[in-house]
Each structure stands twice: as C-alpha cells, then as structure tokens.
Amino acid sequence: SKPVAEEYCETSPGPARGRIGAHAFVFKKARVADDELGEILTVGFFSTIGELELLPGKIIFYHEGVRLVLEGSPVLDHLMKLESRGVVIMICGTCVDHYKVKDRVRVGIVSNAYDILTAMSEAHHLVSP
DSSP: OOOHHHHHHOOSSOOOOOEEEEEEESSSSSSSSSSSHHHHHHHHHHHHHTOOOOOEEEEEEEGGGGGGGGGTTTTHHHHHHHHTTTTTEEEEEHHHHHTTTEEEEEEEEEEHHHHHHHHHSEEEEEEOO
C-alpha cells in the first residue's frame, strides 16, 4: 500500500491555536519535492500548517502549484479548512487559464498578477517550500 503522510510526519497534540499572521506561503510547484516522497511531504506540510500557532495570512499558488487547488488534489481538504479559518488562498488566473483547469478550481480566489504581487510585497516574509 502507498505510504501516507501520517506515517512519517508527527504533529503536536492539542488544539490548533491559529491566529492569522502577516506572512505568506508561496507554491510554484505541485509538490515540495519531485520524487515519490514529495507527495507525502506536501500532504504533511499542509496538514501541519493548520496546527501552527500563527497561520499564514495568505497562501499563493502559481505555475504548476495551481494544481494543488484543483478537484482531486491530495491537499484540497486541508486548504478548505485553512480558508474557513481565515487564510486567503490566491491562485494565478493566467496559470489556470494556461493549463485549462479553471473549471476544476475548488478552493481560493482566482486572481491576477497585480493582486498576487501586491500580496507578496505586503507580506512580512514569504515562505516558499
């Protein structure tokens, strides 16, 4: 059977504290690594974001990273939970148009370069795994 993130990634017990911070996560790729372990790490990463004391204010997806917000994404449920807690999910509109996947977007706001660059420049710091 295929390994799952929970077998490899420990998360701290207890309730999520989750205040919204002024930092942003930026995803250019659909995985945090390009090998088989990459998907496991990606799922583990997104499941752990929700347990952070300080949640990101925004999570930005562009280039192949937009695949993470689509129907069937292994992290879609995590992203939906983060969005419901106040994290803004921004998606590159040019990218979803290029890949012809706009109708498969299931979370977040399809945005434009101006708004995405503004969000990146206003963030206190950017995290790009």
